[in-house]
Amino acid sequence: MKSHITNYIRAGYPGIYLVSCEEARVEAEMKAIAKAVEYQLFGWSVTDGLVDIKDGHARTAQDPLEALEAIGELSENSIVLLKDFHQFLEDANPVLVRRVKDTLRVGKTKGKVLVMLGCRFALPPELIREWVTVDFALPGKDELGVVLDNIAKSATLAKPEGDDRELLLDAASGLTSVEAENAFALSVVESARLCPQVVAREKASEVKKGGLLEVYAQPATLNEIGGLELLKDWLLKRRDAFGQEAKAYGLPAPKGLLIVGIPGTGKSLTAKATASVFQRPLLKLDAGRLFAGLVGQSESNLRAVIATVEAIAPCVLWIDELEKGFSGSRSSAGTDGGTSARVLGSFLSWLQDRKAPVFVVATANDVTQLPPELLRKGRFDELFFVDLPNQEEREAIWGIQIAKYGRAKQNFDIVQLARTTEGLTGSEIEQVFIDALHEAFSQRTEPTDLSIAMRLGEMVPLSKLMSEQVDGLRKWARGRARRATVAESEKQGRKITA
Numbered sequence: 001m002k003s004h005i006t007n008y009i010r011a012g013y014p015g016i017y018l019v020s021c022e023e024a025r026v027e028a029e030m031k032a033i034a035k036a037v038e039y040q041l042f043g044w045s046v047t048d049g050l051v052d053i054k055d056g057h058a059r060t061a062q063d064p065l066e067a068l069e070a071i072g073e074l075s076e077n078s079i080v081l082l083k084d085f086h087q088f089l090e091d092a093n094p095v096l097v098r099r100v101k102d103t104l105r106v107g108k109t110k111g112k113v114l115v116m117l118g119c120r121f122a123l124p125p126e127l128i129r130e131w132v133t134v135d136f137a138l139p140g141k142d143e144l145g146v147v148l149d150n151i152a153k154s155a156t157l158a159k160p161e162g163d164d165r166e167l168l169l170d171a172a173s174g175l176t177s178v179e180a181e182n183a184f185a186l187s188v189v190e191s192a193r194l195c196p197q198v199v200a201r202e203k204a205s206e207v208k209k210g211g212l213l214e215v216y217a218q219p220a221t222l223n224e225i226g227g228l229e230l231l232k233d234w235l236l237k238r239r240d241a242f243g244q245e246a247k248a249y250g251l252p253a254p255k256g257l258l259i260v261g262i263p264g265t266g267k268s269l270t271a272k273a274t275a276s277v278f279q280r281p282l283l284k285l286d287a288g289r290l291f292a293g294l295v296g297q298s299e300s301n302l303r304a305v306i307a308t309v310e311a312i313a314p315c316v317l318w319i320d321e322l323e324k325g326f327s328g329s330r331s332s333a334g335t336d337g338g339t340s341a342r343v344l345g346s347f348l349s350w351l352q353d354r355k356a357p358v359f360v361v362a363t364a365n366d367v368t369q370l371p372p373e374l375l376r377k378g379r380f381d382e383l384f385f386v387d388l389p390n391q392e393e394r395e396a397i398w399g400i401q402i403a404k405y406g407r408a409k410q411n412f413d414i415v416q417l418a419r420t421t422e423g424l425t426g427s428e429i430e431q432v433f434i435d436a437l438h439e440a441f442s443q444r445t446e447p448t449d450l451s452i453a454m455r456l457g458e459m460v461p462l463s464k465l466m467s468e469q470v471d472g473l474r475k476w477a478r479g480r481a482r483r484a485t486v487a488e489s490e491k492q493g494r495k496i497t498a
């Protein structure tokens with residue numbers, strides 16, 4: 001990143017837009033860059049005006065127009081770091097926009113570089129092409145290590161080493177330097193030591209503030225899933241694929257998995273369990289909200305999400321109900337000036353080209369809503385289809401659900417229960433059992449096979465209610481998606497007659 005900015009300056013780019021919320025870090029980095037390219041560094045903010053960063057000498061030019069004028073008078077080879085300047089451009093004051101353009105034009109020949117610094121990318125259309133955008137990545141482990149050592153020193157604690165250090169840095173990755181410093185300090189105050197759990201908890205709440213990502217603290221395990229053997233196998237074969245050994249072997253890091261299927265069949269559950277298989281943090285992305293809000297904001301939202309996810313990598317990124325996020329992208333040109341389509345484009349290129357070890361697991365019910373380009377090979381390693389559970393799977397699901405609610409399997413005829421619940425999804429089986437528990441509790445007894453059977457008589461399974469959609473989905477999946485389960489018909493042995 002540093003070399004990127006340095007190269008842009010050396011190549012004579014007059015406008016660089018840095019997207020970052022870390023003013024102090026950016027300022028420190030810009031000082032180093034200015035020194036390397038032998039430029040003089042100035043800062044501007046509406047409160048301080050134009051300030052020579054080296055000697056603190058200020059010229060009063062708090063007004064943005066005056067500031068541009070003052071910049072015009074600076075000597076050649078100067079860099080000006082503009083804080084919050086984009087906010088003055090948002091309502092596109094024509095005089096200011098013109099002035100910015102003029103300043104950039106002159107800057108190009110005089111070696112004057114404007115560096116706009118903002119938390120998000122926001123510019124009027126007239127100016128977008130005038131700036132090159134650089135996403136200022138979140139601090140890496142080396143930088144976080146310096147923050148950690150400083151806190152340890154000021155709390156007179158031993159410098160964390162070895163595994164402890166790794167755990168603390170893993171917990172802090174994805175935070176800004178200031179946030180990491182706060183989290184380390186809070187850990188010292190709360191527990192008189194540097195504790196990764198406290199840092200991880202703070203990170204979870206910081207990440208959630210953005211409103212799009214969530215650190216999922218309690219992922220599921222594969223043992224909680226009944227059936228889906230082929231899907232589980234596929235995951236287990238890749239369990240060590242993010243490790244050092246796999247890297248040395250030359251294995252490419254797995255990219256991700258798309259799971260489509262009937263509602264309530266355990267897609268989200270499997271997505272959650274993926275993180276336990278890889279033993280990596282689980283981040284959940286709200287794809288629907290990625291598109292909400294102002295036009296232009298979606299793009300910066302996506303950038304922010306990618307920055308955080310890549311900083312936390314290796315990790316698992318879970319996108320639930322993918323179709324909700326991307327269904328609008330088709331009609332996008334007519335409804336939102338193409339924003340959704342553009343964001344989808346950026347997301348797809350990230351899916352395809354990302355270097356960071358991020359395993360993306362996405363789930364979807366309604367494949368007809370998904371843009372076809374999302375399904376193309378290379379975006380995900382595999383596309384799995386989850387059908388209604390077969391007899392064997394229903395037996396496993398009954399076993400899991402009964403145990404989950406603290407009851408003993410032996411008290412029920414699992415095989416029979418599975419037979420009578422043909423056509424039900426895992427989620428419906430769970431619901432039937434919960435209903436039976438309520439019923440039994442109201443009479444202060446325990447549920448039985450019979451009381452469960454009575455509950456069944458009262459419900460219409462989704463597969464009946466939506467039989468057309470279910471058939472449609474099955475038809476779609478044939479030949480397109482891998483099955484999550486071996487079909488019962490394929491399981492039977494070959495019949496050979498002599």
Ligand SMILES: Nc1ncnc2c1ncn2[C@@H]1O[C@H](COP(=O)(O)OP(=O)(O)OP(=O)(O)O)[C@@H](O)[C@H]1O
Nearest residue numbers: 224225226263264265266267268269365397426427
């Ligand atoms: N195969 C399964 N094994 C065990 N439990 C299951 C299974 N499938 C579903 N369940 C139960 O049903 C609940 C809901 O399942 P889940 O949310 O994973 O379904 P889904 O396929 O994501 O549905 P939707 O498409 O509606 O989002 C799970 O939390 C779990 O308790």
Ligand SMILES: [Mg+2]
Nearest residue numbers: 267268320363
């Ligand atoms: Mg789901």
